[in-house]
Amino acid sequence: MSAINFTDVVFQTPRRVCHSIWDGLPGAITQTRAMRRLGRYIYRRFTRHTVRTQSHYTQFMRNPPLLDVLARLLSEYQIGSTVKLASIGCSTGAELYSALYVLRRARPDLKILATGVDISSEVIKAAERGIYCPGQSAATNGLYLEGRPELFWEDAKALRDLFEVQHGGTLRVQDRLRKDTNWLTADATEGGLADTLGPQNIVLANNVMGPMDDSLAEVCLRNVMNLVEPGGYLVVDGIDLDLKTRVLATSDFKPVLLGQEELWSADGSKDGWPWVRWGREPLDRTEPTWELRYSIIFQHARV
Structure with a gap:
């Protein structure tokens, strides 16, 4: 046909x-x-051009293989090093706390300084509180839709090492994960973010640019790329693949192929391609740009 x-x-x-x-x-x-x-x-x-709806949805341990690969990449840092980690579009903090849990468990000798950044001051307050009620989103009164809860009751047992159970059944992120963590209200599509945060070793920018118009998403992606110091890592997912490939193809960022296929298929919330805008396009190694197109982790090459 x-x-x-x-x-x-x-x-x-x-x-x-x-x-x-x-x-x-x-x-x-x-x-x-x-x-x-x-x-x-x-x-x-x-x-691709269907309604683009932004929400504050985030989830604990959304892509465990991704965090495991990041933990393996920490092997290049010497004992006692300081690692700066930023989460852009952090929402209520579930992804950043998940990353801190995995990375600090893998390398307890490192000092990890973390910063969560989001455009909504209300969700930043929720992230800083670090208190979650399974089955309910903590992103109330934010700028966008609340989205699904950060976790459900059936997840709580598997994540018990992250939380302390409080009176009434709410879960509070343990202090060891909250330490050395700052929270900032800022718009990643505006200039000055790099001046505010300074160079970062790892930058998470997942599922924040997909709902944006292409021109704004490109500005945001370039701003986020500017945060990553040479040798550092950019983690970017939930963005239009054509746009991501085009921008990164002319940059100093190189794809990290470690565990690529497992990382690409781990997030079950991205089912539905090609009929769902956020659906995950199947990895296709016959695609000429497959290394860039289907990678989530990129390293800023040293020059």
Whole structure:
């Protein structure tokens, strides 16, 4: 079927029907090169420009393999070193606290200085409090939608080393994870962020740029890249892949391929491609730019 005819069909057929048909196809078909190209066409033509809704949703231990790879990368730091870690678009702090839990457990000898940055002062206050009620979002009164809760009751047992149980059943992040952590209200799309934070060894910028218009997302990405000192690491996910690839292709950032496939498939909240805007495009090594396109961790090359 030609591209023009397929376009006519999709416009005349409800998206949910097309989505259901796609989901009903066996993996042996959807994972072929032709179907992946078709999926990319569907995404770019019909999904990419659907409504972009920003929320404060964040989650504890959302991508454990990603944090494990970051812990392995800490092996290059000498005993007793200081590592600066920033989380941009940190929301209520779940991702930053998760990173601190994994990294400090892996390298207790390091001094990790952490900074969480978000545009909403209310969610920054919630992050600083570090108190969570399973099944309820802590992002009340923020600038955007609350989104889903940071954790559920069924997660609490597995995460018991992160929290202290308080009266009434709420969970408070342990003091050992809260230490040496600052929280800042700032807009990452505006200039001056690098001057405020200074050079960072690791910068997390996950799931914050995807809902932005392309021009604003590019400004934000370049601002975030400017935070990473040479030799440091940028972690960026939940951003349009074409935009990310184009910007990073002309930069000094090189993809870290360690555990790439596992990292790419670990976040179950990104199902639904090509019909869901935040859906995860399947990793395709026949794509000429696959190393950049499907990487989440990038190292700022030393010059």
